[in-house]
Amino acid sequence: MYGSKRKRRLHSVAVLLGPLSFGLTILLLEWFFGFKAAAALGTTVWMALWWILRPVNISVTAFVPIGVNALFDLIPMQQVISQYFSEIIVLLFGADLVCLTWATTGLDKRLAIKTLCCIGTSLRQQITVWLLVATVLSIFLPNVVVCTILVPVAVSMLQFIGEENIKNSKLAVPILLAIVWGAGIGGFGSPLGGAANLVAISYLEKLTGQEFMYIDWVVRFLPLLVLVLLLNLFFLFHLPVPVKRLAGTSEYFKEMYAQLGTIRLGEKISLVLFAAATLLAFIRPLYAGWLPALKPAYVFLIMGLLAFTFEDEDGKALLTWEFAEKGVMWGMLFLFAGGLALGSLVTETGAALKMAEAITLLPLTGGLETVFAFTLFSTVLTEISSNTAAAAIAVPVVQSIAQALGLNPIPYLFVAIVAFNSAYVLPVSIRAIPVSYGLDPAELFKNGLLLSLCSVLLITVVGYLFIRYWPLFSTV
Known part of the structure; x- marks a missing residue:
């Protein structure tokens, strides 16, 4: 009896942590992001907690974006529903x-x-x-x-x-x-x-005014x-x-x-x-x-x-x-769709752009700290949306910030491309597929978080060294 009561209590706590974290995120971030963008990020935190703690089935969590958007009208509902x-x-x-x-x-x-x-x-x-x-x-x-x-x-x-x-x-x-x-x-x-x-290629070609050959990419x-x-x-x-x-x-x-x-x-x-x-x-x-x-x-x-x-x-x-x-x-379909819907909330409410705006407030000079900021920004974006959505936001942001600093944006764009193709943590995008087949989301989160941190550091250091010492990395 005691064990079952404790189990029910833990379940109730896990359930409540989702909406409570949603509200807390809004309280902490609304002053900078605005209500809608903060609510989108709050939805991300809510879903992440439920995916890890699993008070409900992981596929049920995939429908949270619909419920949140219905209550708070963050973006046109069709943009959310169409992802399913x-x-x-x-x-x-x-x-x-x-x-x-x-x-x-x-x-x-x-x-x-x-x-x-x-x-x-x-x-x-x-x-x-x-x-x-x-x-x-x-x-x-x-x-x-x-x-x-x-x-x-x-x-x-x-x-x-x-x-x-x-x-x-x-x-x-x-x-x-x-x-x-x-x-x-x-x-x-x-x-x-x-x-x-x-x-990314479309931006690079507009930037340089010439075709970016596939062999040059490789x-x-x-x-x-x-x-x-x-x-x-x-x-x-x-x-x-x-x-x-x-x-x-x-x-x-x-x-x-x-x-x-x-x-x-x-x-x-x-x-x-x-x-x-x-x-x-x-x-x-x-x-x-x-x-x-x-x-x-x-x-x-x-x-x-x-x-x-x-x-x-x-x-x-x-x-x-x-x-x-x-x-x-069916659970895999809904889980994947839920990640896409979450990405729509993050991008369409402007939360991602506000994250980019925060980068401009940092004391960037084009060195190691700049490479790290761009890498971290692109990695976080692709973790909470899809790499296509991350690219659509990260590429123009990195380009504009690099140009504002008087830097050649090309090598920094290359670093961002690697970063938004390196996501490991949440069951969003393709990571929903093995989770739907039975992989524990907690295993994905635990192992993916550590690897993601290592990956950010590796991309930052190697990217910086390539920018400094490999001339080919700075041209197309």
Whole structure:
């Protein structure tokens, strides 16, 4: 009885901390930010606390922006509501439909065993491969597509070796973090890494009056990408884990894979749908001129819809709506959308611009402190919104402040680009995907916060050294 009362009391405290922190944030910040912007930041604090303490399901927290906006009319409601069925949500829904066929056909087991055969059972080897694959793929594909492709495969592998409860699995933490962090940092490896980079390029081209070639981007950012990647790898290697190897041996899994026999018709169709969606997303630049509306989101949705029309080798439907209705990760869709809605509140109320205004009050001279301020500003923005929204705000702000200080803005813009592609802490944007599959938000917050601090310091120091001693970093 005592234990249950204490549990109810702690639950009540956790529930109340959300709205109380919202009100306290407004009281502390309204004098500088104004009511609406302070309320947007208060919403961020509220959601962060509920995501960490979890007095309600993390997907329920995703609807807080709607409730807050309905009560206080911070921005037009359509700008909030539209985030709950945006293009990214369509992509996640379509990918979820495609991946559901893995369970109905047995492809999930085949992929899991094959992954274990190819990567091996050493946990460090697993971490390294997942991190590298996610990073490399996100250089060429949007990071949300990369996470959508890799996370279900990794989860299937983990569940196959007995880690059924991903939420309580210590082995799942480094592997899922390797995927989502790799997909994030790989974004600045090339302009193809996401819309945020294209925003940055548009400003750079207007600033210089010349085209910024993709090869020029790669040359300037590759050294920083390697260093950030090594930092991530070092951090992941030092996470506490119960074992150094996954259950089983490579020989055992190779033998088990052989016992599966020849791939069946249903598995083939499921694999083709998944591979076709991934390939079409990858080669989009080749057909974008002819099919400008066929973006990766709609490719995955089309493949997901096609899954309902096919039958397996036994004449059974590859996917039925009854199964999809139960199997679709609705929580993931809402969690991702909630992060987008939060980003809309932060940007549209002017909270982000007021944060930028605070930077102008600092005694900046163009040295190490300036690089740190720009890095921290861009990192915080991308943590509480999306990297595209962060780019749209950070790039013009960094440019204008650098020019006001009489500095060449180009190297400082490069530093900001790296920073708004390096987010690790809150289950916002792509970090919502592994959390929806079971990764504990507290693990994401605890590990991500420390890595984020290290990342800010690394980007600051290396960026400053590049500005001082690498002339190519200051030109386009």
